[in-house]
Structure formats: structure tokens, C-alpha cells
Amino acid sequence: MSEPVQVRPACPEDLETVSLILVEGFYSKFEAAFRGRMDRAARIIARTLRAEMRRRLSGLYVAERAGRVVGTLSLRRREDPEVASWPATWVLFQELGLWGGLRAMFYLALVDQPVGRKDVYVSDVAVEKAARRQGVARAMLRHAEKVARLWGKEALVLDVSAGNEPARRLYLSLGYTEERVRRSLLTLWLLQMGEWVRMRKVLE
Numbered sequence: 001m002s003e004p005v006q007v008r009p010a011c012p013e014d015l016e017t018v019s020l021i022l023v024e025g026f027y028s029k030f031e032a033a034f035r036g037r038m039d040r041a042a043r044i045i046a047r048t049l050r051a052e053m054r055r056r057l058s059g060l061y062v063a064e065r066a067g068r069v070v071g072t073l074s075l076r077r078r079e080d081p082e083v084a085s086w087p088a089t090w091v092l093f094q095e096l097g098l099w100g101g102l103r104a105m106f107y108l109a110l111v112d113q114p115v116g117r118k119d120v121y122v123s124d125v126a127v128e129k130a131a132r133r134q135g136v137a138r139a140m141l142r143h144a145e146k147v148a149r150l151w152g153k154e155a156l157v158l159d160v161s162a163g164n165e166p167a168r169r170l171y172l173s174l175g176y177t178e179e180r181v182r183r184s185l186l187t188l189w190l191l192q193m194g195e196w197v198r199m200r201k202v203l204e
Ligand SMILES: CC(C)(COP(=O)(O)OP(=O)(O)OC[C@H]1O[C@@H](n2cnc3c(N)ncnc32)[C@H](O)[C@@H]1OP(=O)(O)O)[C@@H](O)C(=O)NCCC(=O)NCCS
Pocket: 024, 025, 026, 124, 125, 126, 127, 128, 131, 132, 133, 134, 135, 136, 137, 138, 139, 159, 160, 161, 164, 165, 166, 167, 169, 170, 171, 173
């Protein structure tokens, strides 16, 4: 039997591993955002997360198994400060130059959606390839439900690319329902992902 999974808020020591998991999980998005600079992707992400963490607004969680971080997810509330903080933006400019930084900001914000007053927005759900299909994402999303209740919220919401079958199955298996499909020519053109399914789980 595999070791139990523990989910907890991320700390600065986790950020390198978290960045590698995010790059692996969302390779094509970062490839589009950091065009030609994928060698720096994990470092840039770690630095931007660190900048956010300094402002205590990251909402970043990790899943740990046998003492190793194997998964991550982010939770956001409407009342949280804007994610694109100046310190994080500055990192993008330092790493990619002015135009590269602006471009990355634009690409990384393409999928972002506003958060409802009673909702928690779930994003960046990713599990290390070698640890997939062992219940890690399920454990993280169960933890997200606990956090949402603690925050006094009523539902978890997220947007998933319509073509991401594993993720859609994951959310459906946890009781999320598919609310609507949003079509975007912009993300189709830039990310080759043109349909986004809004999913919601109302907490009991
Ligand atoms: C989607 C992802 C987070 C799932 O993580 P995971 O830890 O492997 O998921 P779990 O083991 O908790 O799976 C729970 C359930 O989800 C569904 N599921 C997960 N991966 C699946 C796959 N590859 N194919 C079909 N169903 C899948 C199954 O119903 C599974 O239950 P089961 O194993 O008992 O059949 C992981 O594949 C990943 O990191 N993908 C890349 C990043 C990404 O696309 N994130 C989602 C963005 S919205």
C-alpha cells in the first residue's frame, strides 16, 4: 500500500520542487509564455512564487508523501490581493526583458477568471508524473474543500481545458458539475486550447 498523502500550505523550501511540477504539468502553457526560454522556466516560476509568498498571498498548497513534495494546487478568494503583484512582475522583467516579461504576463493571465464572492477558485492542480494515478490530486482537492469551509465559502470553482480528459474525470469523480463551456479564439490561437469548461462543487 502506498504512503498516505499530507496536504499543507507551501513554504519557501518547497518552491523549487513546486516549480518543476508546474512546468511538467503545464509545459505547453509555459512554453508559449516563455517562448525560447524554457531552460529558465522553473527558476522564473520559483522566483515569482517566492515574490508572492513574501507578500503572504500565494494560497499555494503542496501534497507530500513519504517526506517528498509530489503535487501542488492554488486556492484564491475574491478578497485576496491581485496575483500579478509588482514583485512578481519585476521578476518576469528581470528574467525575460521588457517585451518578454510583458508577453509572459499576458499569456499567464489568459486563463484567469474573476472569483465569485462565495467561491474559492482552484488552479494549478498538478501532480508529478511518477506519482500520478495514486490519489494525490484527489487528496489535494479534498483538502481544498476543508480550506473553503474554513474560509466560510460555499463552492469550489475552476476552469479546465475541454481536452483535458484526466482532469475532467478527476473533478467529476469528486462531485464537481460542468456548468458551462466558454470558447475563446484567443486561447485557441495562443495556447491551442479553445474550449474551457467551468466546473463547480457546492459544499454541503
Ligand atoms: C490531472 C492530474 C492533476 C491528476 O492527478 P492524479 O494525482 O494522477 O489524480 P488521482 O490519482 O487523484 O485521480 C483521481 C481520479 O481522477 C481520474 N483520473 C486521474 N487521472 C486520470 C487519467 N489519466 N485518465 C483517466 N482518469 C483519470 C480518475 O477518476 C481517478 O480515480 P481512479 O484512479 O480511482 O480511477 C494529473 O494528471 C496532472 O498533474 N496533470 C497535468 C496538469 C493538469 O492537467 N492539471 C489539471 C488542470 S485543470
